[in-house]
Amino acid sequence: MTKLHAVGLVTEYNPFHNGHLYHLTTAKRQTGADVVVAVMSGNFTQRGEPTILDKWTRAQAALANGVDLVVELPVFHAVQPAHRFAAGALQLLDALQVEQIVFGAEHPEWDFDQLVAAEAQFDPQEFHDYHATYASQFNAQLAAQTGYSLTDPNDILAFSYYKARHEAGYQFDLQPMQRIANYYHQQTITGTIASASAIRQAVQTKQAIDDTVPEATAAALAQLINVPDWDTLYPILRNQLIQTPVQQLAQYYQMGEGIEYRMQAAAERSLTFADFIKQVKTKRYTYAYLTRLCLYVTLGITKSEVANAVANPYLHVLGFSDQGQAYLSQIKKTVTLPLIVKVDQDLKAGMLKLDYRAGKLYQMFTPVEQDLKHAPIRRLSRK
Amino acid sequence: MTKLHAVGLVTEYNPFHNGHLYHLTTAKRQTGADVVVAVMSGNFTQRGEPTILDKWTRAQAALANGVDLVVELPVFHAVQPAHRFAAGALQLLDALQVEQIVFGAEHPEWDFDQLVAAEAQFDPQEFHDYHATYASQFNAQLAAQTGYSLTDPNDILAFSYYKARHEAGYQFDLQPMQRIANYYHQQTITGTIASASAIRQAVQTKQAIDDTVPEATAAALAQLINVPDWDTLYPILRNQLIQTPVQQLAQYYQMGEGIEYRMQAAAERSLTFADFIKQVKTKRYTYAYLTRLCLYVTLGITKSEVANAVANPYLHVLGFSDQGQAYLSQIKKTVTLPLIVKVDQDLKAGMLKLDYRAGKLYQMFTPVEQDLKHAPIRRLSRK
Structure with a gap:
């Protein structure tokens, strides 16, 4: 054959x-x-x-x-x-x-391998400006070093x-x-x-x-x-955020930097997903990051479960x-x-x-x- | 005054x-x-x-x-x-x-104090027939001893x-x-x-x-x-039952006798509250008991939280x-x-x-x- x-x-x-x-x-x-x-x-x-x-x-x-x-x-x-x-x-x-x-x-004409080599020299600790997303800080540095803007x-x-x-x-x-x-x-x-x-x-x-x-x-x-949308899932997310102790929320995958407090407080105050996200959003976090985090919370997926699954x-x-x-x-x-x-x-x-x-x-x-x-x-x- | x-x-x-x-x-x-x-x-x-x-x-x-x-x-x-x-x-x-x-x-004409005195002699361990509710077993014994039927x-x-x-x-x-x-x-x-x-x-x-x-x-x-009804709350209950490990479900107030396994399995299979309750119900549990349990699960209220609150x-x-x-x-x-x-x-x-x-x-x-x-x-x- x-x-x-x-x-x-x-x-x-x-x-x-x-x-x-x-x-x-x-x-x-x-x-x-x-x-x-x-x-x-x-x-x-x-x-x-x-x-x-x-x-x-x-x-x-x-x-x-x-x-x-x-x-x-x-x-x-x-x-x-x-x-x-x-x-x-x-x-x-x-x-x-x-x-x-x-x-x-x-x-498609870019030399992506060259960008990867440049990025390998970065120190991720440098991207801890809490007023900007990780991605935007990363991209600024890449552009400064290689001239390419990865947007x-x-x-x-x-x-x-x-x-x-x-x-x-x-x-x-x-x-x-x-x-x-x-x-x-x-x-x-x-x-x-x-x-x-x-x-x-x-x-x-x-x-x-x-x-x-x-x-x-x-x-x-x-x-x-x-x-399908998050409006439909929001009541589940909201109840989960309200009834779970913050110490336990902190165990969910991607939860960190104390955002669990911010999410719980926003859930208590917000009856719609749009209001909730508006209250949680800062310059530090993209919508995509927050929405992913919402999914992990709703599914009750913890850091150790993801580590094990990966x-x-x-x-x-x-x-x-x-x-x-x-x-x-x-x-x-x-x-x-x-x-x-x-x-x-x-x-x-x-x-x-x-x-x-x-x-x-x-x-x-x-x-x-x-x-x-x-x-x-x-x-x-x-x- | x-x-x-x-x-x-x-x-x-x-x-x-x-x-x-x-x-x-x-x-x-x-x-x-x-x-x-x-x-x-x-x-x-x-x-x-x-x-x-x-x-x-x-x-x-x-x-x-x-x-x-x-x-x-x-x-x-x-x-x-x-x-x-x-x-x-x-x-x-x-x-x-x-x-x-x-x-x-x-x-209102009954001598309730007499019934209370009779009940004080009961041994609750006797009501562990798993094919009948606690209440019905209790009432049968009270009727046998006092002639009153508390129904x-x-x-x-x-x-x-x-x-x-x-x-x-x-x-x-x-x-x-x-x-x-x-x-x-x-x-x-x-x-x-x-x-x-x-x-x-x-x-x-x-x-x-x-x-x-x-x-x-x-x-x-x-x-x-x-x-207001449980049909509306069921998606929240269902997700909670599915995504919470059974060991943790067992910590919720009134959860016992392994019913957490039964509830989790029923939630996975059931898209409506009526189907869910039908699958969970046995002669051992009243609808009221199960509905209360559903509320405690949905609210994430644990045994220790109730003990503390009481x-x-x-x-x-x-x-x-x-x-x-x-x-x-x-x-x-x-x-x-x-x-x-x-x-x-x-x-x-x-x-x-x-x-x-x-x-x-x-x-x-x-x-x-x-x-x-x-x-x-x-x-x-x-x-």
């Missing part, structure tokens, strides 16, 4: 749209890979928001449009700042033996992939590709390519989005009654095509992480418990069980 | 209705008291349900209809089986120096008052009065007297209730959009008439418990923290702050 070659993608698919289709088609053509492997965030995004569609629906749309294998990026890797998100995703793609990773960047979101992720590869010594090729349009911050829909956030916004305001997404996504979004990685397969299945057969004897195709009671209470809890919280938006006994989606490959 | 004499009532006023008005008018006439003092449950009932109106609105209706002083029965006393509920209420009425307590009973709800409370007085050595008179009709279990409204549960049911189904309640209650109920009782004044204020002046130098008229930051974080948390949860039903800086309601007495 001929050996199958795989290209890896790091994705959220929130939701899967025409830009993603273009990305995967280009990646496959550019690399000549036989198999497209996507590592995809589960039910919560990097910024700590619930995804617009659940992970199974998003995996199905990806499979229907050419992805061959979808593996979940666990919540403790997915809901993280860029460098940890990237490190988690690359760990899984390395275990899945992909040979290249293709990703969009605003400046576009896909450039930041690209940098993070190079950094993760450097630190872990992975062998795969990293192939940045030009974003076809700088549409990330664009909030209105024109033509057939729009950003995921513009599409979510359009769904929220009941605008047409069918030109911008493949049929599988359009069909799923058409059935959506309410767009030390015990796994590959949770959400779906595959025939080609993806053949690829799994090819790697299964040499794969270096546990390959999980069905979550049983032991996994639910053990290795996968954080994803399981995240899935139970996501049931605020769908009655569908998100993990236990859920079989991977199978789909015939389109030849 | 002439000494004022007070009669005490133990109430939930959920909501305040014509039966309550009859009760307090009769109590005052029968005892010749100058002042009517009501100890009233806060925002959650003895059965662990959220009250139909918040404690301030219910206190206001009581004051408007002849009660002179309303003191909150704290959540750790109010949400309890009859004997603890009664003991907590009588402790407050004793501290408030009332001379009589008047309460309804289905059989009507107000008889059970009456018994509990006698038992509490006996155990604590209180001096006040206990005066059971005949319930004017056995309307407790009656679920339809006829005439001007209906049970609180029939009234709540009628509000839920948008039936007229104005004949059965005084104007203050009718006006408040007319503004109610949704009747050891540090207080009198939180919700409102008074001129007569009630004069009575407070009369007793304030000799009152044996802390008299609280305004909850400040220290009380909120200290002695009153469980009521405060309960009030924050009750904000699922009203935007009104329930404790912090809330001044007592003042009302001119009707002469």
